Amino acid sequence: MNEAASLDELASTRLAQFPIFLHANGFSVGAGDGMQVLRVASQVGVLDPDMLRWSLRALLCGRAEEWRRFDKLFDAWFLPANQWQRPEKLDTHKGFLSGEQPLGPPSARERDDETLEEIRPRQAASRQARESSTDFRELMQREHLLEVEALVRRFARQLRYIRLRREARARHGRRLDLPGTIRRSVASGGTPFQLQWKDRRRVRPRLVLLIDVSRSMVQYSFFYLRLARALAAEMPDVHSYIFHTHITSVSQALNDPDPARAQERLHVLAEGWAGGTRIGESLAQFNREHAARIVNSRTGVVILSDGYDTGEPAVLAGTLAQLQRRARRLVWLNPLMNQPGYEPISQGMQAALPHLDLLAPAGDLDSLKAVLPRLIEALG
Amino acid sequence: MTGRAEELAAWQQELARAGYIAEPGLVAALLLMQELQRPLLLEGDAGVGKTEVAKVLAALRHTRLIRLQCYEGLYAHAAMYEWNYQRQLLAIKLLEHDERGMAQKEQDIFSERYLLKRPLLEAITCEQPPVLLIDEVDRADEAFEAYLLELLSDFQLSIPELGTVQATSRPLVIITSNGTRELSDALRRRCLYQYIDYPDYDKELAIVRARAPEVPALLARQIVAFVQGARRLELQKKPGIAETLDWTAALLRLDISVIEKDGAERIMQTLGTLIKTRDDHVTLTREVVARLAAAC
Numbered sequence: 239m240n241e242a243a244s245l246d247e248l249a250s251t252r253l254a255q256f257p258i259f260l261h262a263n264g265f266s267v268g269a270g271d272g273m274q275v276l277r278v279a280s281q282v283g284v285l286d287p288d289m290l291r292w293s294l295r296a297l298l299c300g301r302a303e304e305w306r307r308f309d310k311l312f313d314a315w316f317l318p319a320n321q322w323q324r325p326e327k328l329d330t331h332k333g334f335l336s337g338e339q340p341l342g343p344p345s346a347r348e349r350d351d352e353t354l355e356e357i358r359p360r361q362a363a364s365r366q367a368r369e370s371s372t373d374f375r376e377l378m379q380r381e382h383l384l385e386v387e388a389l390v391r392r393f394a395r396q397l398r399y400i401r402l403r404r405e406a407r408a409r410h411g412r413r414l415d416l417p418g419t420i421r422r423s424v425a426s427g428g429t430p431f432q433l434q435w436k437d438r439r440r441v442r443p444r445l446v447l448l449i450d451v452s453r454s455m456v457q458y459s460f461f462y463l464r465l466a467r468a469l470a471a472e473m474p475d476v477h478s479y480i481f482h483t484h485i486t487s488v489s490q491a492l493n494d495p496d497p498a499r500a501q502e503r504l505h506v507l508a509e510g511w512a513g514g515t516r517i518g519e520s521l522a523q524f525n526r527e528h529a530a531r532i533v534n535s536r537t538g539v540v541i542l543s544d545g546y547d548t549g550e551p552a553v554l555a556g557t558l559a560q561l562q563r564r565a566r567r568l569v570w571l572n573p574l575m576n577q578p579g580y581e582p583i584s585q586g587m588q589a590a591l592p593h594l595d596l597l598a599p600a601g602d603l604d605s606l607k608a609v610l611p612r613l614i615e616a617l618g
Numbered sequence: 619m620t621g622r623a624e625e626l627a628a629w630q631q632e633l634a635r636a637g638y639i640a641e642p643g644l645v646a647a648l649l650l651m652q653e654l655q656r657p658l659l660l661e662g663d664a665g666v667g668k669t670e671v672a673k674v675l676a677a678l679r680h681t682r683l684i685r686l687q688c689y690e691g692l693y694a695h696a697a698m699y700e701w702n703y704q705r706q707l708l709a710i711k712l713l714e715h716d717e718r719g720m721a722q723k724e725q726d727i728f729s730e731r732y733l734l735k736r737p738l739l740e741a742i743t744c745e746q747p748p749v750l751l752i753d754e755v756d757r758a759d760e761a762f763e764a765y766l767l768e769l770l771s772d773f774q775l776s777i778p779e780l781g782t783v784q785a786t787s788r789p790l791v792i793i794t795s796n797g798t799r800e801l802s803d804a805l806r807r808r809c810l811y812q813y814i815d816y817p818d819y820d821k822e823l824a825i826v827r828a829r830a831p832e833v834p835a836l837l838a839r840q841i842v843a844f845v846q847g848a849r850r851l852e853l854q855k856k857p858g859i860a861e862t863l864d865w866t867a868a869l870l871r872l873d874i875s876v877i878e879k880d881g882a883e884r885i886m887q888t889l890g891t892l893i894k895t896r897d898d899h900v901t902l903t904r905e906v907v908a909r910l911a912a913a914c
Contacts, residue, residue, distance in 0.1 A: 266803050281653055282622055282646075289622055292646035300806035302661055302797070305813040420703040424727070428710045474760065475799070489800075526852060531797045560854075560897070 252316070253279050257298060259315050264503070265304050271297075287316070390468035393610055412436070443538045443566060443617050444475040448524065450543030452482040452515035458573045458601065462542045465606075467492045467500075477532050480507070481520035487528070515546055517586055518553030525560050538617040539565045542600065544574045547586035554586055558593035567616050569596045571609070576601030625649065638667070638674040639817075639824045647812045648675065657770055657791035659806065662814035665858015668794040671814075672751035675790065682748040684789070686737040688758035694765045698775055699739045702732045728779035742773055742785035750789040756799040763805055770808055817859065819846055825859055830866050840877040840914040841866055845892070847910045853898045864891040882908040 254272035261267055274297060282293045291312050299305045418434030426432075447466050451459040459480075466478040470493050478489050491503035521541075533539060539561060547554055562568045570590060574580050576599045582591060591597065596616040598609040626645050633640045640648075648671075651658040660668040676683035686697055706727050713723050735743065741750040755763065769775060773785035793809060795801060817825060823842045826833060833841070845862045857865075868888040869877075877885065882904050889907070893899055 266806070278650065278654070282650070286623055288642070289626070289646060292643040293650050295643065296647035296650055296658070296810040296812055299811040299813070300803065301811075302813045305661075305811065417700065417703050420707055421701070424706065424710060427714065428707050525854075530854070534798065 249284060250276055250279075253284070256294070256315055260298060260311060263307070263311055265298065266300055267298050290316075387468045387471075389607060390465060391472055393469070393472075393614075443536050444532075444534070445469065445473065445477070445617075446532055446537055446539045446565075447476065447478045448485070448521070448539065448541045448543075449478065449480045449488075450482070450515065450517065450541075451480045452546075454515065454544055454546050455573070458542075458544075461602075463488075463492070463504075479524065479528070481517070481524070483514055483516045483520065485520040485524045485528075514548050515543075516549040517543060517545070517547040518549040518551070518555075518557055518589075521557040521561065522553060525557055525564075529561065529564055533561070533564045535566055537565045538567045538569065540569045540571060540613075542571050542573075544572060545570075545582065545584050545587035545590065547584075547589075551585045551589035555589040555593065558590055562593045562595075567595045568593060569598070569613060569616055570594050571598055571600035573599070573601040575599030576605050632678055633674060634824075634828065636674045636677050637828050638670060639821055639828060640671075641821070644671070644812055644814070647810055651810050652790065654810070655788055657793055657809045659801075659809035659811050660792060660794045660814060661797055661811070663816065663856065663858065664796055665860050666814045666816055667859050668814055669751065669753055672749050672792040672794075675792065676749040679749065679790075681746050682744060683751060684737050684741045684744075684748050685751045685753060687753045688755050688762070690757055690759070692758045692762055694762060696736060697738050697762070697765075698736050698769075699777060700734045700736060701728070701779075702734050706732050730780070733777075733780070738769060739775055739783065741789040742769075742775065742787070743783065744787055744789070747787040748789050750791045752791065752793045754796055755793050755805075756795045756797060756801060760802065763802055767802075767804055767808065816849060816856065819843070822846065822859065822862060826862060826866055829863050830870075833866055833870065834875060837869070837875055837877070838866075840911075841869065843914040844877060844910050847913055848892065848902070851901060851906070853893070853901060854895045855893075855898060857892045857894075861892050861894070865889075867891075877911050877914050879908050879912040882911055885911060 253275050256275055257265075257267045257271040258269055261269070275294060278293050278297055279290065282289050284290055291309070294312065295305070295308050299308055413436040415434040415436040418436075419430050419432075422432045422434055423430040447462075447469070449459060449462045449466065463478075463480075466476070466488070470476040470478065470489065476489070477487070478492055479485050480488050486507050488504060488507055491500055491507055494500040494503060558568065572582070572587070575582070575597075582588070582597065587597075596612060598612060599605045600609055626642060626649065629649065630640060630642060630645050633645065647658060650656075660671060662668055672685075673683055709727055709732070710723075713726070716723065718726075733739075737750070741748055752766070755766070770791060773788055774782055776782045793805075819842055822845065823838060826838045826842060830838075841862065845857055845865070849856045865888060868891045872884065872888060874881065874884055874888075885907055886904060889899070889902060893902055
């Protein structure tokens with residue numbers, strides 16, 4: 239009987255620690271969820287693992303990405319006896335149980351039928367993808383940071399005043415807020431002496447940043463990531479992605495209020511950092527996996543890349559055309575354009591040119607400042 | 619514990635009888651949301667049956683479904699309540715020669731008679747707990763989300779002229795999101811979460827069977843295999859379950875009883891129900907259709 243009691247205690251400790259384990263693996267849950275877990279467990283029972291799994295999954299997941307990783311983490315925590323470890327020995331820094339995007343072998347289907355290829359990109363086949371991860375410490379260094387942030391704040395403030403053309407046209411006539419007017423007229427016995435006007439709604443464009451982090455861009459990508467971080471802090475609707483041979487969202491990592499943890503998370507995401515470039519295929523992956531959700535008719539897409547592409551130019555042209563149709567504006571900022579005598583003659587740039595609303599230099603702070611008015615004009 | 623499993627199986631059958639094929643995980647979440655009285659946040663691509671969950675839940679519980687469709691620019695008042703200004707105005711005119719005092723008149727004008735209930739107020743003042751469906755919450759802006767959070771935590775609404783309205787019953791809240799905007803962590807934490815993926819072959823077959831029982835078994839299997847194949851293509855807009863059912867109806871209408879490789883021409887005529895963008899139409903050439911059909 240004593241045994242049963244201690245088993246019970248053990249089980250509830252295990253259960254209560256589960257949210258902490260998930261937290262270490264990047265879930266947005268806290269230790270406070272332990273109570274909820276115990277409550278749910280007592281409701282559904284602990285003897286049916288599937289029932290417990292489904293219930294805890296509904297309770298503790300908050301987004302699709304967590305949803306996909308949950309089962310593995312659940313198994314690791316509850317199922318195999320050999321993974322039993324004392325919770326306090328859990329190393330939070332090595333908690334990334336599931337490596338982001340496992341490199342599966344190209345599926346057999348891909349080989350015998352081109353059109354029926356798997357939706358997942360062929361990450362394993364990337365020509366120059368590098369395993370090593372690059373140090374992001376520079377991202378958080380204070381030099382430049384203040385200057386970038388000042389610039390970005392100004393940029394964001396200016397963006398705030400961009401109204402899409404639709405609203406701008408409506409400026410000619412203010413619109414009457416009828417309920418409001420009548421509401422006011424109650425004070426004067428129902429005679430509308432004072433008119434109430436509708437607020438003009440400002441629609442701010444959403445920004446999507448696609449940052450090239452391949453080897454040729456290595457001097458600039460740190461700078462651009464700083465820019466992205468500062469921009470995301472200033473504006474509510476900024477989405478950032480990095481790409482080299484495939485594309486990965488970094489918005490969440492960049493938005494992490496704890497700089498050290500932001501760095502940690504970027505480390506994990508940066509697998510293949512500073513390897514080869516396949517712009518066309520990365521953007522095609524973006525179109526496939528993210529564009530439908532992220533890019534709408536008031537989205538400005540900004541590509542930050544030097545345009546050196548080892549993929550097919552035709553692929554790049556096709557995907558850019560698709561992206562341009564979906565987005566409001568498509569802007570390409572090229573750091574190499576700062577160099578004297580640079581002409582956009584690389585195959586990639588040649589393929590891209592017809593589909594861009596703006597191609598501008600952005601190699602350093604000064605050129606970024608210079609390009610700002612044009613960028614705002616293009617986005618507005 | 620077996621009781622729990624039986625309850626789940628029973629619910630699953632009930633849902634199936636009402637025409638909704640659900641995975642046990644979803645059923646477990648539905649049971650849990652009723653016990654914990656927490657909202658359920660459903661995410662997934664368009665056309666995987668998120669909205670349908672709310673409808674079928676309302677049907678099973680024999681209760682009302684109150685739906686709030688979110689859109690860009692939705693402001694809190696449109697979702698909660700509005701005063702019926704026109705009627706109030708008339709009342710003011712009529713009360714002009716009334717003997718009663720000012721305060722009395724005002725109380726009269728701002729009484730419940732002149733209150734127009736919008737979905738959120740309606741949902742918390744029902745006699746029977748209804749199912750409140752907040753559809754595509756990601757389309758509304760953050761400010762609205764904050765309002766919603768307040769309502770979902772306290773289940774009370776304050777109307778300045780009238781006072782605080784307490785919930786007479788707690789609605790079952792189902793929130794859906796297509797993920798066009800990242801929802802706040804606060805909202806996510808307050809909700810149970812369920813991600814709904816495209817159905818696999820067996821589930822989709824069961825759905826087609828349930829929703830279109832008149833389809834011959836062979837054709838149903840072929841339809842599902844074809845759609846599953848089409849989803850593996852690189853399409854801009856993958857066909858959802860609604861598209862599968864539309865296509866099924868279209869095939870029946872054209873008296874196509876079997877999908878064959880040689881029948882690609884006729885299949886092409888019906889693809890408008892399955893494929894919804896021009897680019898995807900270009901992708902699905904006759905050869906591709908023939909190959910998909912042959913694989914069925």
